[in-house]
Amino acid sequence: MGDYFQTIVDLDASAADAERLARRVVDRLVTEGIVLAERTDCVLGRPLGHPPGPSWARAVGDLDADEEPWDGLAVHIGRTVFDGGQDSPEAVTCPLCAATTPLESDPYDEFLPEPDGRSTAATDAEDPWPRFATALATWQTTGDAMVVCPACRCPAPLPDWTWTDDRLALGHLGFEFWNWPELTDDFRTRLSGLLDGHRTAYVWGKI
Ligand SMILES: [Zn+2]
Incomplete structure (x- = not known):
């Protein structure tokens, strides 16, 4: 069993916008208790990420008993090709x-x-x-x-x-959740709403 990830990519954020928007989203997720403010070694492909917070379930749908996130949120700022790992676009x-x-x-x-x-x-x-x-x-x-x-x-x-x-997306800002249950449409919409009305892509992948 590998590691899987879900990334919400802002398709419209410029390089100049990315840091400001990232801070806004992370601040909101921390306020809601979905992730913690502190950063730890809890993601792949990045040195540090935000671990799940006490209210992580607000981001995901109905769960089986054994489903809970076991890694964190990696925030990608800067020009990035977001791909699906093993899953290439068809x-x-x-x-x-x-x-x-x-x-x-x-x-x-x-x-x-x-x-x-x-x-x-x-x-x-x-x-x-x-x-x-x-x-x-x-x-x-x-x-x-x-x-x-x-x-x-x-x-x-x-x-x-x-x-x-959405097997691939290009952008300057991405929120990559590692090993979380499926994020709900409502959560993705709310997160997109914090991005100045920008278009977003939802990239799912595994490594
Ligand atoms: Zn054409």
Whole structure:
């Protein structure tokens, strides 16, 4: 059994907004007792996170007796590609023409060289993943990347593409709950409401 996470990503927050909005959300969650203010070694991928507070159940739905969060909240501030860990997106939709492109291979295959030094995905000219994976890496480094749509042949900014089932999201602010029961729609809506009316994505994944 692995570790799983749920991340609420602010899709509209700028780099300049992120810290202020993060503080507002964490302050509210601490006030409601959903997480604790102190930070401890309770998350993966970050040195410190906020452990569950006494009222953590306010964020989740009906529970079985043995379900409770056993890790904390990691707050990501700064340009980040939020992905689903082992769960790669199955398709991506163009913001210009709304055509959906299936993605069959693993997104990061091309970064994993075969023992003989060849890459796996790069050998398939029809596979769109290498172009998206390259754009993701470029965006992570520079904050700017375009991808040409396989359907309409027009370039569109990478952050504007929609990933099926929110398996991937790009943003400057994310609230990542590690090993919590499923967050309710109501909680996600309330948290989004603290983000100046920004659009949010809900990324679920496991490692
Ligand atoms: Zn298109």
